[in-house]
Amino acid sequence: MNANRQLLAGLALARGDIDRAAEHRDDIQWLSDSWAHADTRVLELINGTVELGQSASSAIAWLSPTDVTQADWTDLFFLGKVDAVAHFAVASPLEAPDAEALLARSGLREIGSTLSDAEAGLLTTAVALANWHATHRRCPRCGTPTESISAGWARRCPADESLHFPRTDPAVIALVVDADDRALLGRQVAWPEHFFSTLAGFVEAGESAEAAVRREVFEESGVEVDDVTYLGSQPWPFPASLMLGYHARAVPGSEIRVDGTEIAEAYWYSREELVTACKSGEVRLPSSVSIARRLIERWFGSELPGEWSRP
Ligand SMILES: [Zn+2]
Incomplete structure (x- = not known):
């Protein structure tokens, strides 16, 4: 297998x-x-x-x-x-x-x-x-305050009877590897120094999840990917995401060019390089509650120490 x-x-x-x-x-x-x-x-x-x-x-x-x-x-x-x-x-x-x-x-x-x-x-x-x-206290059609119904699983507009259901926004997150099986990790502009993770982004209207992986990774890092494989999902209600986890392979020869607006820096890490960077404090990884951490550990081949997480 x-x-x-x-x-x-x-x-x-x-x-x-x-x-x-x-x-x-x-x-x-x-x-x-x-x-x-x-x-x-x-x-x-x-x-x-x-x-x-x-x-x-x-x-x-x-x-x-x-x-x-x-x-x-x-x-x-x-x-x-x-x-x-x-x-x-x-x-x-x-x-x-x-x-x-x-x-x-x-x-x-x-x-x-x-x-x-x-x-x-x-x-x-x-x-x-x-x-x-x-x-979501008001009706998106007419602005009337809505009421919670079905034990909190929907809201109803008393003016036009329209029903509204809890929203879930699909987002993709991918561990990308290159031909040497190195992992692509990046730091978002908004994050403190040393915080690195896998690349992620929201699925856009009219887009498949696989296409979103290819688009987001390319937009953020300049790396072209193919062979996008689905690995699992978990709810991430901060405030309303469903994270869809992927493994993806970089097209040979594609080079890192970060966008600078969402991603400040991104690098390829071999397993040895990641260990060295985590030990020195150069890299801090997402916490074990996140799918990102699990994608990294799955690629690495084992769990990584808790003290390598972001504080
Ligand atoms: Zn209404």
């Missing part, structure tokens, strides 16, 4: 094997019975962060519905069922900064790779829904 075609497994935010139980989203009776049930668990999201749990079985501090009062939140979502227990999330507006209160809380980027499979799925879903609701 060709190693280049081996898929990525166990991506940090793609592990959530939760039962989304979509059949209950419009069942008001079932939802209110569940909300009254003593076993039901509620996740409280404030500015996209959760309070960390104290129990060995749970990294998230789950609440009972009786612990949350309506004054505490703006949006309520039914996330699904885990072991037949209903799980909900309540979210407060994104503009509710209480610096003191946020100190004791963590975001999905920080804890995503340490959560259990189920909690990773539940938190990723809650963050994605919260981000969408917070920025």
Whole structure:
């Protein structure tokens, strides 16, 4: 079997094997019975962060519905069922900064790779829904404020009855190799010195994901690629992406010419060169919650030390 075609497994935010139980989203009776049930668990999201749990079985501090009062939140979502227990999330507006209160809380980027499979799925879903609701309060057709329906899985315009669903933006990310199996890593203009990653970008309207890989890599680095192979995906709700991971091969002879607007610098790294650069601090890699880190490790052939991540 060709190693280049081996898929990525166990991506940090793609592990959530939760039962989304979509059949209950419009069942008001079932939802209110569940909300009254003593076993039901509620996740409280404030500015996209959760309070960390104290129990060995749970990294998230789950609440009972009786612990949350309506004054505490703006949006309520039914996330699904885990072991037949209903799980909900309540979210407060994104503009509710209480610096003191946020100190004791963590975001999905920080804890995503340490959560259990189920909690990773539940938190990723809650963050994605919260981000969408917070920025889509009005009807895109007529501007009327919309209302949340289907337990948070849609919004409806009361003026023209139009329905609106949570948005997910496909983005591609690719580890590109050259003829010597060196990996192409670049630093975005907006990133601090030494932060390097694989190249990525959004899929444009009317474009296939594979074409987006070829276009983005060429635009950002000047490198032409062919043989684009899909490896796996994970949700990346910051605020609304679905990352599609690829392995791609550079066309022989194509040279690096960074665009200077999105990518400040990019280089080819052999495995030995990457180790040397990481050890010296010359290169810092994306964290283990990202698909970029997993693409790099898949190419490298093993996990890389946590201390080589960005702080
Ligand atoms: Zn409308």
